[in-house]
Amino acid sequence: MINKILSLEEAMAFLHDGDTVMIGGFMACGTPEIFMDEIVKKNIKNLKVIANDTGVPGKGIGKLISAKLIKELTASHIGLNPETGAQMTAGELKVTLVPQGSLAEMIRAGGAGLGGVLTSTGVGTEIEEGKQKITLNEKEYLIELPLSADVAFIHGSVVDKAGNVFYNSTTRNFNSIMATAAKTVIVAAEKIVEIGELDANHIMTPGIFVDYIVGGEG
Amino acid sequence: MINKILSLEEAMAFLHDGDTVMIGGFMACGTPEIFMDEIVKKNIKNLKVIANDTGVPGKGIGKLISAKLIKELTASHIGLNPETGAQMTAGELKVTLVPQGSLAEMIRAGGAGLGGVLTSTGVGTEIEEGKQKITLNEKEYLIELPLSADVAFIHGSVVDKAGNVFYNSTTRNFNSIMATAAKTVIVAAEKIVEIGELDANHIMTPGIFVDYIVGGEG
Amino acid sequence: MASAKEMIAYRAAQELSNGDVVNLGIGLPTLVSNYIPPDVHIILQSENGILGMGELCMLGEEDKDCVNSGNQFVKVLPGASYFDSATSFGIIRGGHVDITILGALQVDETGTLASHIVPGKMVPGMGGAMDLVEGAKKVIIATTHTAKGAPKLLNKVTLPITAVNKVDMIITELAVIEVTKEGFLLKEIAHDTTAEEVQNLTEAKLLVSSELKTMLPYQE
């Protein structure tokens, strides 16, 4: 069996300046904080981040915002972090806002090898801009394209040594779909267990999606 | 709390001649057999069935085939039930074959309110026929449209009285996605438990998708 | 004396029926759950991944892993379930939410809504609002009738649009308005106002229902 467990330092070697990075969590719930801290510590810059939101200042992705490490952001909501809006207004940060449900489907499509999905969400709004539209049965849809990333940083509540992940309660959110959509997937585990300790029925992300495991989260 | 538990007889009142019906299972594993038997008993005809396959003679959807109750079939595989092929050849049964992964996405799209999904599966094959194609970044995709049904008959290993479903092992297959894509969803439960007995983290189909529960399966 | 927000939330709660799957937006709509009649059992969805959400946690009751979409610690009821964001918006976009109650910056007489952005001022992003308004079977806007005296119920939305022709009903402290093909239909007014007064605070023309009623007054 391949050893997937790395130290925080080893794991961070997979992230480089300018990479496209998916970061799990919803308003910092289920965001892998140890990676946020380490990215700040290592000062890895010009990141293109795909995430639901940017948390709040000092929490979750808010840490990367405060340290001005993000160059481009794709998210559904930035309202609870005024620093994000300020950097956007100052032209330091390029923000692409995407409806939350479309964002989830675009990430899923990236992981599932779909060329895109058709959604009526956003039809008739600014979300249409630059997107291809299609009419089926007299209803208009936007073609939303898949998203993928160089690295996904996710949170796991219980992770076995094969990389199988169980997410507790509402920490699942974007973590399980992001695990499918990046070249390198690194999970911050609250608890690491032996292979076989997780019930095969309760595994939410199969281990094949997880490249590396770092302990010490949460 | 609304009572969702019905007798087999009561549940079958929701199915009518000519209905479009989704039936869960993969080669009869996870197919709700009590409903198959009851449909045959009640002789409900001219059904338009959406399912992965038609099982084998005498098992799963094979029971409906043997009784000649299916008029139109959308499936990915019929090879292990020679009666299906015979009825097709005799012009008694209209069969539309769909790649298994596309079938799963089409059902999911039906439940998730997507207008369709783009897949390269089937490009350059007979599957293209009658379908809209689209080229994105120099790659061709088929637009696969959502599927939905009047009634979905699914199997559940453990079902609580609110309709939350846990599927054991490989019985999940098409059951969980079909539960999202039909007007009326009826689950054949192997075991019915009180509300709260299933761990909220282990529920695979939230109870809001399940209209009725029938015990006595498996 | 109840505040306008309390009055709106109270009235909106009366729209909910037993068994409804409901998603409440952040802010005023969240208050609705305080006023649901005791014999009405609804299933609250939170788009970050809960069906069967319960009350906010009191201090000391928090489970660090269980929050609502407003990032508040919440309890869940027996029979609740958790899921990921793709599944959550499958529930929403797929029409499995019976009612969503949301706030608004502007609504117009075609049911078009602006709720997520004020260019140059407030740029929070749409979060889940666009999908909710697109996908929920019934969309109720719960909002103060005006913004510091300026009408919010317009002939035509001027702010960036959140969703086109999707609002079914508007509940304010002054009125209950149904969005029909003919435009705004005034169905109820508060006991201390008149249809004329409501019209004066509304840019779009109000059709007055032949069965105009008095809004159910707020009760503790």
Place this chain on the structure above:
Amino acid sequence: MASAKEMIAYRAAQELSNGDVVNLGIGLPTLVSNYIPPDVHIILQSENGILGMGELCMLGEEDKDCVNSGNQFVKVLPGASYFDSATSFGIIRGGHVDITILGALQVDETGTLASHIVPGKMVPGMGGAMDLVEGAKKVIIATTHTAKGAPKLLNKVTLPITAVNKVDMIITELAVIEVTKEGFLLKEIAHDTTAEEVQNLTEAKLLVSSELKTMLPYQE
């Protein structure tokens, strides 16, 4: 003396590396799992919803809920997981299966495959084959070199196509052939044959590798 099928399965098994996620088609490809070198640990996917599939069950070992895609009772290994069909084909279509080994009716020199239908004769349907061939990182066809003497490796597929330009490698009892942009490249031949004999049983032209090797002979 090993049968052609055993020889093919044995050779195909040598293509697997430690950690590979592998999906084996029904029939001949399923035999491959019997010949995986003991130091190679792969993760078998079954498209009905398993990662980490183990051996077939012996009589009396069956769990009625746990079958493979050929509807046989199987065991699962520690670390296995179950999932639904949409997730399963997300794994397949999304390129998370490293290798799929499948049978074939015909393959042509462009890597186009026919495997699922013979009009008027055999109409089983494509099952998961179209998605597997489309999505797997590497597609290996494990098949007898001919069908009762008739070539299966053609200039151009004549049966209904399963997937276009997707086959990477073909393993038969006589040869190992790589599908390159220039066409079929003969890389290995069985110890008891010659490149000429293989060419005689192949419709399409074979380019012979400058490093032509003898196939690893079958060992128990």
